[in-house]
Amino acid sequence: MCGIVGIVGNSAVNQSLYDGLTVLQHRGQDAAGIVTINDNMFRLRKANGLVKDVFHTRHMHRLQGNIGIGHIRYPTAGTSSSSEAQPFYANSPFGIALAHNGNLTNFDELKTWLFDTARRHVNTTSDSELLLNILGHELAQTQALKLTPEDIFQAVNNVHKRIRGAYATVALIIGHGMVAFRDPNGIRPLVFGKRETEHGVEYMVASESVALDACDFEFVRDVAPGEAIYFTEDGKMYSQQCAEAPTYSPCIFEFVYFARPDSTIDKMSVYATRVEMGKKLGEKIAREWDDLDIDVVIPIPETSCDIALQIAQQLDIPYRQGFVKNRYIGRTFIMPGQEMRKKSVRQKLNAISAEFKGKNVLLVDDSVVRGTTSEQIIEMARAAGAKKVYFASAAPEIRFPNVYGIDMPSANELIAHGREVDDICQLIGADELIFQDIEDLVAAARTFNPEVKRFETSVFNGKYITNDIDQGYLEKLDAARNNESKEQTDKNADSIIDLHNEGA
Ligand SMILES: O=P(O)(O)OC[C@H]1O[C@H](OP(=O)(O)OP(=O)(O)O)[C@H](O)[C@@H]1O
Numbered sequence: 300m301c302g303i304v305g306i307v308g309n310s311a312v313n314q315s316l317y318d319g320l321t322v323l324q325h326r327g328q329d330a331a332g333i334v335t336i337n338d339n340m341f342r343l344r345k346a347n348g349l350v351k352d353v354f355h356t357r358h359m360h361r362l363q364g365n366i367g368i369g370h371i372r373y374p375t376a377g378t379s380s381s382s383e384a385q386p387f388y389a390n391s392p393f394g395i396a397l398a399h400n401g402n403l404t405n406f407d408e409l410k411t412w413l414f415d416t417a418r419r420h421v422n423t424t425s426d427s428e429l430l431l432n433i434l435g436h437e438l439a440q441t442q443a444l445k446l447t448p449e450d451i452f453q454a455v456n457n458v459h460k461r462i463r464g465a466y467a468t469v470a471l472i473i474g475h476g477m478v479a480f481r482d483p484n485g486i487r488p489l490v491f492g493k494r495e496t497e498h499g500v501e502y503m504v505a506s507e508s509v510a511l512d513a514c515d516f517e518f519v520r521d522v523a524p525g526e527a528i529y530f531t532e533d534g535k536m537y538s539q540q541c542a543e544a545p546t547y548s549p550c551i552f553e554f555v556y557f558a559r560p561d562s563t564i565d566k567m568s569v570y571a572t573r574v575e576m577g578k579k580l581g582e583k584i585a586r587e588w589d590d591l592d593i594d595v596v597i598p599i600p601e602t603s604c605d606i607a608l609q610i611a612q613q614l615d616i617p618y619r620q621g622f623v624k625n626r627y628i629g630r631t632f633i634m635p636g637q638e639m640r641k642k643s644v645r646q647k648l649n650a651i652s653a654e655f656k657g658k659n660v661l662l663v664d665d666s667v668v669r670g671t672t673s674e675q676i677i678e679m680a681r682a683a684g685a686k687k688v689y690f691a692s693a694a695p696e697i698r699f700p701n702v703y704g705i706d707m708p709s710a711n712e713l714i715a716h717g718r719e720v721d722d723i724c725q726l727i728g729a730d731e732l733i734f735q736d737i738e739d740l741v742a743a744a745r746t747f748n749p750e751v752k753r754f755e756t757s758v759f760n761g762k763y764i765t766n767d768i769d770q771g772y773l774e775k776l777d778a779a780r781n782n783e784s785k786e787q788t789d790k791n792a793d794s795i796i797d798l799h800n801e802g803a
């Protein structure tokens with residue numbers, strides 16, 4: 300998952316973009332970047348690392364201008380090289396910079412078409428650079444020297460026709476302004492807000508509403524699936540539906556894990572959804588495990604805390620924070636390699652023995668993906684003296700790869716792939732294991748917005764809503780991005796000719 304922000308303001312936007320990216324850091328820890336426009340010139344800083352490490356004072360000084368976009372990256376295509384950090388830049392037409400959250404599924408076809416037919420070259424293996432060039436190609440179709448809002452909406456309409464997959468996107472066009480759009484299924488989130496200043500209104504778009512809060516922008520609404528919003532440099536706003544058959548199908552995993560609890564996505568509060576997930580899982584535990592003697596409910600920090608508290612209340616059993624989280628270690632699931640993820644669990648979490656000694660504990664996590672966390676945490680609970688260790692996952696079994704912006708490319712790396720609950724229970728070393736039902740997970744989110752009829756749930760049921768994913772595609776993806784090949788590609792990534800030099 301990545302995070303994107305964009306601001307059209309009346310004064311310097313660099314600090315607000317930085318602040319917005321900082322509160323979206325949970326969506327990607329690999330790279331960060333900001334582009335602003337000053338005197339019709341792009342100003343860029345991007346590099347691998349966390350927001351706080353990428354932008355030093357000298358870079359902030361460089362990022363002059365009242366309009367800009369930013370990105371934090373969690374790679375799902377290409378390599379982790381700094382040359383694939385975003386935003387990306389293309390010089391034609393006008394000069395465009397683009398930031399993207401999501402993943403395109405017709406990458407190969409697009410790359411061939413772009414070079415052979417549109418005569419545009421991309422210099423990296425990033426799908427986002429393809430998206431930028433396709434937007435550029437479509438914007439170039441009108442020969443006008445100044446693009447009208449209609450020209451921009453027509454270009455986005457054509458982009459929707461060419462590309463498939465998930466994309467929440469924000470782009471700057473020199474001499475014009477900022478355009479933001481969301482794929483026709485609305486898989487990835489995108490919101491916009493405004494703030495009144497003495498010099499007029501300012502606009503901000505962001506992956507999550509928390510970024511608006513942090514920058515003092517008032518939430519206006521979600522960008523609709525398929526919709527494009529165009530903000531001119533001088534503060535006018537235009538919006539239009541640019542897709543032929545848009546349908547709301549937001550990614551359910553945003554609610555399970557990715558998004559911050561204080562965000563609201565498509566009118567559904569992430570926090571309230573997690574509490575509801577806890578309620579439903581608590582009911583299932585009460586139904587199916589009425590003979591189990593649980594002494595205490597313990598969350599696996601951090602994402603599962605709200606869920607576990609609700610389960611404890613539901614079961615009328617004490618809730619205890621038996622694991623202490625090291626606040627200086629980031630999220631482990633979105634780390635780039637399995638070795639690093641494995642090591643980080645121990646560095647990140649430590650047990651308080653008193654909460655485990657001689658007790659039957661129920662450990663709660665939001666999800667079990669590769670099993671990296673659950674396996675080690677159960678071992679830690681036993682080492683701390685637990686009598687029995689029961690384990691509950693607030694998401695169902697994750698059995699299928701993700702192709703829409705979550706880096707789970709390989710079915711074989713998923714602990715639940717091809718396995719039933721008993722086998723998984725044995726593998727992670729629990730005494731008993733229970734998963735949320737998919738119907739309950741969907742119902743938990745829909746409680747807060749029944750208008751959303753469908754969610755993107757492919758990791759649980761293998762149904763890919765863009766209808767373009769077959770076994771052949773998944774096999775190719777697996778071969779290209781499983782742990783081993785990713786390590787290899789990343790090792791070679793430094794030798795990529797970097798046109799966008801990281802600089803100092
Ligand atoms: O089965 P796995 O492959 O281990 O993945 C699942 C775990 O990873 C995530 O935690 P993470 O440490 O990334 O972040 P958090 O602190 O927000 O819970 C998630 O919350 C689970 O705990």
Ligand SMILES: NC(=O)CC[C@H](N)C(=O)O
Nearest residue numbers: 300301374375376400401
């Ligand atoms: N997680 C994401 O949204 C990734 C965006 C893009 N596919 C990349 O790899 O850079």
Ligand SMILES: [Mg+2]
Nearest residue numbers: 599600601602
């Ligand atoms: Mg976790």
